[in-house]
Amino acid sequence: MTTPPLHGIRIVELAGIGPGPFCGMMLADHGAEVIRIDRPGTSGIAAAALDPLLRSRRSIALDLKRPEAIAAVRRLAAGADGLIEGFRPGVMERLGLGPDILHADNPRLVYGRMTGWGQTGPMADQPGHDINYLAISGALDAFGRAGEKPTPPINMVADFGGGGMMLAFGMLAALLHAQRTGEGQVVDAAMTDGAALLMSMIWGFRAAGVWRGPRGTNLLDTGAHFYDTYETADGRYVAIGAIEPQFYTALRRVMALDDDRWSAQMNPAAWPALKDDLTAIFKTRSRAEWVAAFAGHEVCFAPVLDFDEAAADPHNRTRGTLVECGGVVQPAPAPRYSASTTVAPVMPGEREDATVLRDLGFDPAEIAALGH
Structure with a gap:
C-alpha cells in the first residue's frame, strides 16, 4: 500500500470562496489533512455537498467574533504545518490571527x-x-477575437491558475x-501576480517579435487559420492546433488543401482568407464525420466536447x-x-463539529465553550 505524497501534513483553512478552497482541495487531494473553519450559518450542508472545491476535508464552524474561537484557531495553528486565509489585507491581524502572532506560537x-491584488x-x-x-x-487584453472586445476565459486564469x-x-x-x-514564512499569493506569470511565454513571444498584432491576430489567439475552433454542419465544433509543419501537412492532406496558397502557413497576411475557406469547408460535414476523417492522422485535432x-x-x-x-460528476x-x-x-457530509474538535484534542468543556 502506498500513501499520498502529503500524508502527515496538517493545514488549517479559513473558509473562503474560489481560489482559497481550490488550494485546500489540491492539498487535500494529495493527502494533507485539511481542516476548514467555517463561519456559523454559512455554506449550508446541502450546497457544500455539491461543491467539489470542499471535498475530502472536515470542517468546524467557529464564530471568529468570539475570543474562545480565536483561541481555538491559534491552538489549531500551533499544531499545524500550514494555514490558508483569503481575507483582505489586515483582517487577520485585526482578529488577532496575524502572522506575527501565529509564528510566535x-x-x-x-x-x-x-488575495486578488496582494498584501x-x-x-x-x-x-x-x-x-x-x-x-x-495585462492578460485579459490578449483574450478575444480580432476586432472584438476582450473576453474573459470564465474565471480559470486569475482565480484558479494564477490564484x-x-x-x-x-x-x-x-x-x-x-x-x-525549521523556519515558517508568509506566502503572499496575489491573483494579479499569478495571472501575469501565466503569460510568461507570451511576454517572450512579444520580446522576440513573434506576438506583434492586437488580440485575435497572432499565432495562438485565433489569428492563425490552423489554430482555432470551427463549426461543423451539425452546429458542433472541432479544434485544430496544427502548428508544426508535419501537422500542418497532415491537415492539408486530410482536407485536400492542395492549392499553393495553403503553403503560406506562417504568413499572417494570408490567415484571414484561409480561415474563411476552412470555415466553409468544416461546415460541409458533421462533427462525427470530421472525427472519423482525422482518425489516425497526426494533425493535432479534437472535437469540442460539452460537459x-x-x-x-x-x-x-x-x-x-x-x-x-x-452524485456529483467532477x-x-x-x-x-x-x-x-x-x-x-x-x-x-453532515458537519460533526464536536467530533472533529474532540479528535483535535479539545476536551468536553472546551467544546461546549465554543458552542458545540
Missing part, C-alpha cells in the same frame, strides 16, 4: 495568504474579482523550506479524468504519481 508555520500596493485593500485581476495583469494553484505551489515550496530549516460528452469520452474514462462522487485529483496515491474524493 509556531515558528514553523507556513502562512498562506490568497501590498495601492490596490491592496480594494475589492475585485477574477476579471479585474486579469485585466490589470489557488499558485498558492498551492507556494505552500509546498515553503513547507519544504520549513522542513529543512456530458467529456464525462463519456473514452480517453477521459480510461484515465479516470472525471469521477462521480456523492474532476479527479491530478497529477498522478508512480509511487503514491491521491485521495479518492469524498464530498462533505
Whole structure:
C-alpha cells in the first residue's frame, strides 16, 4: 500500500470562496489533512455537498467574533504545518490571527495568504474579482477575437491558475523550506501576480517579435487559420492546433488543401482568407464525420466536447479524468504519481463539529465553550 505524497501534513483553512478552497482541495487531494473553519450559518450542508472545491476535508464552524474561537484557531495553528486565509489585507491581524502572532506560537508555520491584488500596493485593500485581476495583469487584453472586445476565459486564469494553484505551489515550496530549516514564512499569493506569470511565454513571444498584432491576430489567439475552433454542419465544433509543419501537412492532406496558397502557413497576411475557406469547408460535414476523417492522422485535432460528452469520452474514462462522487460528476485529483496515491474524493457530509474538535484534542468543556 502506498500513501499520498502529503500524508502527515496538517493545514488549517479559513473558509473562503474560489481560489482559497481550490488550494485546500489540491492539498487535500494529495493527502494533507485539511481542516476548514467555517463561519456559523454559512455554506449550508446541502450546497457544500455539491461543491467539489470542499471535498475530502472536515470542517468546524467557529464564530471568529468570539475570543474562545480565536483561541481555538491559534491552538489549531500551533499544531499545524500550514494555514490558508483569503481575507483582505489586515483582517487577520485585526482578529488577532496575524502572522506575527501565529509564528510566535509556531515558528514553523507556513502562512498562506490568497488575495486578488496582494498584501501590498495601492490596490491592496480594494475589492475585485477574477476579471479585474486579469485585466490589470495585462492578460485579459490578449483574450478575444480580432476586432472584438476582450473576453474573459470564465474565471480559470486569475482565480484558479494564477490564484489557488499558485498558492498551492507556494505552500509546498515553503513547507519544504520549513522542513529543512525549521523556519515558517508568509506566502503572499496575489491573483494579479499569478495571472501575469501565466503569460510568461507570451511576454517572450512579444520580446522576440513573434506576438506583434492586437488580440485575435497572432499565432495562438485565433489569428492563425490552423489554430482555432470551427463549426461543423451539425452546429458542433472541432479544434485544430496544427502548428508544426508535419501537422500542418497532415491537415492539408486530410482536407485536400492542395492549392499553393495553403503553403503560406506562417504568413499572417494570408490567415484571414484561409480561415474563411476552412470555415466553409468544416461546415460541409458533421462533427462525427470530421472525427472519423482525422482518425489516425497526426494533425493535432479534437472535437469540442460539452460537459456530458467529456464525462463519456473514452480517453477521459480510461484515465479516470472525471469521477462521480456523492452524485456529483467532477474532476479527479491530478497529477498522478508512480509511487503514491491521491485521495479518492469524498464530498462533505453532515458537519460533526464536536467530533472533529474532540479528535483535535479539545476536551468536553472546551467544546461546549465554543458552542458545540
